Amino acid sequence: MVNTQTVTPALARARRANLRRNAFYLALIAMGLVAPLAVYPVFLMKVLCFALFACAFNLLLGYAGLLSFGHAAFLATGGYVTGYLLSSYPALTPEMGIITGTVAAVALGVIFGALSIRRQGIYFAMVTLALAQLMFFFYIQAPFTGGEDGLHGVPRGQLFGIISLRSNLAMYYFVFAVFLLGFALIQRTIHSPFGQVLKAIRENEPRAVSLGYNVDAYKLVAFVISAGLAGLAGSTKTVVFQLASLTDAHWHMSGEVILMTLLGGVGTLFGPLAGAGLVVSLQHLLAQSPLGNWVSPILGLIFVVCVLSFRSGIVGEIQKMYRKNFK
Amino acid sequence: MTQEFILETHGLTKQFRGFTAVDDVNLQVREGHIHALIGPNGAGKTTVFNLLTKFLSPTRGEIHYRGKSITRMKANEIARMGLVRSFQISAVFGHMTALENVRVALQRPIGTSFHFWKSERTLEPLNVRALELLDEVGLRDDADVLTVEMPYGRKRALEVATTLAMEPTLMLLDEPTQGMGAEDVDRIVELIRRVAKGRTVLMVEHNLSVVSRLCDRITVLARGAVLAEGDYATVSADPRVREAYMGSEAEAEEVGA
Numbered sequence: 001m002v003n004t005q006t007v008t009p010a011l012a013r014a015r016r017a018n019l020r021r022n023a024f025y026l027a028l029i030a031m032g033l034v035a036p037l038a039v040y041p042v043f044l045m046k047v048l049c050f051a052l053f054a055c056a057f058n059l060l061l062g063y064a065g066l067l068s069f070g071h072a073a074f075l076a077t078g079g080y081v082t083g084y085l086l087s088s089y090p091a092l093t094p095e096m097g098i099i100t101g102t103v104a105a106v107a108l109g110v111i112f113g114a115l116s117i118r119r120q121g122i123y124f125a126m127v128t129l130a131l132a133q134l135m136f137f138f139y140i141q142a143p144f145t146g147g148e149d150g151l152h153g154v155p156r157g158q159l160f161g162i163i164s165l166r167s168n169l170a171m172y173y174f175v176f177a178v179f180l181l182g183f184a185l186i187q188r189t190i191h192s193p194f195g196q197v198l199k200a201i202r203e204n205e206p207r208a209v210s211l212g213y214n215v216d217a218y219k220l221v222a223f224v225i226s227a228g229l230a231g232l233a234g235s236t237k238t239v240v241f242q243l244a245s246l247t248d249a250h251w252h253m254s255g256e257v258i259l260m261t262l263l264g265g266v267g268t269l270f271g272p273l274a275g276a277g278l279v280v281s282l283q284h285l286l287a288q289s290p291l292g293n294w295v296s297p298i299l300g301l302i303f304v305v306c307v308l309s310f311r312s313g314i315v316g317e318i319q320k321m322y323r324k325n326f327k
Numbered sequence: 328m329t330q331e332f333i334l335e336t337h338g339l340t341k342q343f344r345g346f347t348a349v350d351d352v353n354l355q356v357r358e359g360h361i362h363a364l365i366g367p368n369g370a371g372k373t374t375v376f377n378l379l380t381k382f383l384s385p386t387r388g389e390i391h392y393r394g395k396s397i398t399r400m401k402a403n404e405i406a407r408m409g410l411v412r413s414f415q416i417s418a419v420f421g422h423m424t425a426l427e428n429v430r431v432a433l434q435r436p437i438g439t440s441f442h443f444w445k446s447e448r449t450l451e452p453l454n455v456r457a458l459e460l461l462d463e464v465g466l467r468d469d470a471d472v473l474t475v476e477m478p479y480g481r482k483r484a485l486e487v488a489t490t491l492a493m494e495p496t497l498m499l500l501d502e503p504t505q506g507m508g509a510e511d512v513d514r515i516v517e518l519i520r521r522v523a524k525g526r527t528v529l530m531v532e533h534n535l536s537v538v539s540r541l542c543d544r545i546t547v548l549a550r551g552a553v554l555a556e557g558d559y560a561t562v563s564a565d566p567r568v569r570e571a572y573m574g575s576e577a578e579a580e581e582v583g584a
Binding site: 193197203214 | 380382401402403404406407411412413414418419420421422423427430431432434435439440441442443444445446447449450471489493
């Protein structure tokens with residue numbers, strides 16, 4: 001249906017790049033499929049859950065230019081709703097629990113977004129932080145969260161009522177599928193008509209207004225998608241670890257996702273994945289070493305080094321090098 | 328039936344914490360004219376401009392576009408009515424290609440701008456029109472160039488192409504030749520003359536030679552109020568205008584030296 005006259009050389013180039021990219025994706029998917037044979041699946045699942053969380057955050061910061069300091073609230077909301085439902089209603093299948101948790105996070109995203117989206121920059125960050133803290137204290141008090149103890153022993157159950165998720169391998173492939181789904185949605189969002197407007201708003205907001213766009217509405221949609229995916233990550237994590245706790249609601253978590261995204265490379269598709277992999281691995285390795293109590297300072301130090309010397313993050317720097325050497 | 332005045336203001340006033348930046352301005356822009364808003368630094372031109380384009384709300388007064396009040400409308404709403412502005416510093420989307428810049432302006436009316444589940448390839452049918460618009464401003468060969476990599480003059484031309492994509496009835500240009508070399512200024516003057524055919528243009532402009540070459544009617548602002556109005560000959564002969572300008576230019580030179 002595409003008029004051939006409108007296919008410019010750059011477009012043709014872009015399509016070739018697309019082909020290369022698809023090959024790269026397939027290779028990554030293949031790696032993801034064989035990874036649990038070499039690496040402990042629970043560790044991989046943790047990486048994937050946090051990677052999805054960071055990807056959701058990156059959609060907002062990297063592609064809409066909005067720095068949220070309250071994303072823990074969505075992660076926790078997904079987790080708590082899913083955990084509570086699966087614990088209380090054993091007949092409920094895990095995917096139903098996850099879907100409901102995600103929907104809850106979307107709903108919370110609409111409320112938070114509506115309250116914060118008109119604010120700019122640091123004010124936006126502060127409003128989201130304040131709202132997330134509100135949720136944190138709500139979750140301490142609320143009867144269904146188990147307060148300081150959290151929810152333990154959430155049953156993994158049977159996927160679609162037929163596939164038992166008790167084995168870590170089965171669970172892993174489910175989490176992998178969820179991650180791919182979330183990742184694909186983000187990829188599509190960025191390269192959609194909506195993504196074009198979002199990019200325009202990030203590049204020059206007054207100009208986007210002067211072209212007739214109601215920019216707040218576009219930011220709100222991006223915020224809600226991001227909140228929903230963060231909720232999906234939280235819900236899935238709860239099923240994996242059979243646990244929902246206050247750790248997920250704490251502002252540390254909002255900070256950690258910023259750290260992961262910036263380390264990996266904000267505004268790059270794979271940055272959050274790399275960042276989440278790095279942070280989770282470090283936490284895992286350091287926890288087993290004599291430096292166990294020094295996890296936070298060491299991560300902080302890495303963060304400082306990152307901000308001072310390679311600002312585009314791991315993936316961002318690799319892309320820069322690639323562009324320099326191959327173009 | 329065309330109305331005589333496409334844009335009118337009545338008693339337009341803007342105060343910032345007690346400081347009156349724009350004071351009781353009655354402006355009338357005739358359909359089909361190129362109308363300039365000039366005045367020494369600090370005269371309130373940019374404030375008037377931002378009021379007209381709804382980037383600021385007036386403290387008092389009314390703005391009418393084609394006989395209808397737009398005083399309480401939002402900036403993006405009046406843009407959809409064909410009242411489209413440009414910016415002092417070239418307003419382009421830096422990390423998008425020239426083609427994408429224009430296409431963003433074209434895509435809103437087709438109604439898929441919230442569709443985050445569709446491929447951006449669904450926008451490709453708009454490329455034909457986008458390329459036509461780029462051609463109109465002499466940028467067809469730059470269609471795939473990332474805008475940040477373009478020289479300043481081309482960015483301004485791209486901005487005009489993007490504005491044209493909105494099919495504006497009234498174009499509001501904020502200092503279109505600001506910061507340009509003489510050669511680029513000539514090119515932009517020609518471009519404005521060309522795109523102004525069949526449209527109305529209101530521009531804020533510092534460069535008086537540009538104003539004299541282009542504009543049918545000129546409103547001179549000083550200290551937030553209208554000082555004089557008329558064609559270039561009338562306005563430039565007005566002793567009050569000369570005084571306001573000379574005064575400020577002498578000051579400007581002193582500051583510059």
